[in-house]
Amino acid sequence: MGVLTVNGGVKKRTVKEIKVNVDKCTGCRACELSCAAFHASPRYSSINPARARIRVLIYERTDLYVPVRATNYTPAECSGRQSYIIDKKEYSQCSFCGASCPSREHFKEPDSGLPLKCDMCEDEPPLSEPMCVQACTFGALTYEETLEEQGKEKEAKPEDLKIGLESLVNKYGPQKVTDAVTRMSLSRKG
């Protein structure tokens, strides 16, 4: 998300997006290389795709070429990681999650193990396009900026609320959740 602008009294913010066209990816991995080079210190001084905040998942035999970015859809470290056994096969909780979670093994600093996260190449002055997009000559990655109205709260869906509450209850127990809600409402009143 970017800069706030005021246009005719309506606050707007710039939303930056990198669109991925999987059909156009050829597996050249120039995006990985360029991302890693840009974020090296000093800039471009070292190359290491393992430090990239974008990764092309390549499965040649099944013809799968998917550029995946370390986005901010989920918290940097997922605290609820568990493993499940279904039909004698072990799955990690991440297998069920559709988000490109930066805590997944694709996006960890090789030295520190710390999570990497795409910053859309924030810089001063701003880049015309993030480096990975600049490096992609095939049009598999394209950059878009859109203006969105600011301040409109998303309408909470009752079923989402229920799922969220249930998960909190499962994790902390009904008493703690009730206590927390009571505390919050008291502080608001006060």
Added chain:
Amino acid sequence: MRYGETGFNLEIDLSLGSIDRVETDPKLTELHLGGQGTADRILWDRVPAGVEPFSPENVLIFSSGLLVGTPVPGANRTVVNTFSSQTNLHAHSLLGGYFGAELKHAGYDKIVISGRSSELVYLWINNDKVEIRDASHLRGMGCQETAEQIKRDLKSEKIQVAAIGPAGENRVNMASIDHSHSSAARGVGSIMGDKRLKAIAIRGTKDLNIARPTELFEMCQNLRKSIAENPSVGDWMATDEDDSFHHNNFSWGNARVRRRDFWSKELEERWRNLKYKYMNRQTSCYNCSKVCHNVISFPGKPTFSYKCYGKDTYHMAAFQELDFSYEILGISQEYGLDSYSTPQVIAFALELYEAGILKDQDFPGMPVNVRERFFYLLEKIVRREGIGDILANGVSLAARQIGNGAEAYDHNTIKRFEQLPIKLGRLNPVYFLMLATGEKMAITQIEGSFPQDPLPTIEQRKEFVDGWVSVPNEKFKKYFMEWEKRDTISNEASCAICDWNEAMHYLDDATGICGFLSSFRGGQFGGRSAYHIHNMPPLISLSTGIKMDETLLWEVFQRNRTLVRALNVRRGMRRIDEKPPEDHWAIRDHDYEQKLLDDYYDFKGWNKDGIPTKETLDKLGLDYVSEDFLQKGILKDNEAASTEKEKEA
């Protein structure tokens, strides 16, 4: 700190089971650059002339090119060098894909493999952790199948794998080493098999340092875009559906029959439909903005990728159409068989059968249908069963084993190696030199910097030379402007053109730049290659910090090329071995050809037998070679003096 390269090689002795990380001498990089350049120095130091290719003393080297892993687009070649069991000479081979970059990020420029394991093993390189692991469960597996299994075993899809198939395991001379959608051919797969090394798996997560990062990165971003937009570079055969050139001009079967009117618009349309019906997508190698691999999934067969002339070889050898290549390529590639030489060996066997030199009893149970016969012989060769055991040695050696007149059917090899089936009328002097003296064993690994044919009008020639960015020297423009007939060009020009063609290939194979962006596209296909002698020096300097200019770079080429010649001379190669296939051109002139060869040797500073003189060797800093040659009597003490006298006379 080392820039552009890691400064470390990985030394593996499979007999001892030892693994060492060895720091390399930066001076050697300055002298030879990386890739094949420094690999050949190792071969010189480690593999004496008497060492048989199939022996633990032979060394197999995987080298990442000097610029591989840097931002330089299209620099992704891994060079594989050893001594070939087919030719008994230096083997030159290349892999594209991701392997070389992964090797550098694991912290190594080369993997130097010696010895021979008692059991089938694979190598697992995970940064500093390197293991020789049991590969008994991979025995008999295909190349891609092996890669997939290793990734499953090691629980990561980020690993890059180069593997041999059953062909390599069985030491078939046409065996390749396969990785991703790339194959290293020309004699290296059988050596890997002899060492009982099924595969090398790598994962690297280390930084590769760049000497002058900002300038290099900016230059490379521009290059990546210009390569994408440049129609003169990349593999046309991956994208152009008109393939009349190969089908009408190259010979079919065992390099025997030209079908000059084969191609038609109707056929082109039919084949285009076939391709797009079964093509998954086109893919690139690491950090390249061209798509040279057509990935095909043909029903019921393993997925494969083809590039360049590889898509034509099987159906042309069998007198079939494109669908036959689609049918057989996936299987052949999984077996790890080179798709250039293998179809020719099969066509040769079928010719011997038709001629009555090989009999029914040599082919028990062989089907009648020619397509099925190719599959039948593929199985025999890959398993070295029956006649397949002899055919697995390649056309030249097999012809001598079979005897009874089979030698006459060995008409398309040079130094025992199968060549492209090009049969022409009149001799092209430059091609005579390249074919006769080239030590990369295939014309495609030498040609490209100068057009194959003159243009008909002066205006067309002028237009061509005006945009000829790759040309290193104005004299080549003059040669081209004055060139009117293919077979008529001065010996002086022929030698210089051959030299330039060699130069760019030797530099590509040291830097790891793909020939489709450089040596193979310098003039032959438009003259606007992305890389040439003018922009390679700054790219090398910015990446590595090595002081480089055009003169120094040309010297590196001469040093590397001369060292390969020295390796082969030490193994016994002489002038008598330097000849194109007897029937390569219909019209020949022995005396003219020999004079041309004399002039070329003289141009290169070699003696009448093709051996570099002491003066030439010493000038290039190869005095350890001249000392060795003098000591062994390969060169005589008075050689330089006598050559000077001849010149004066």
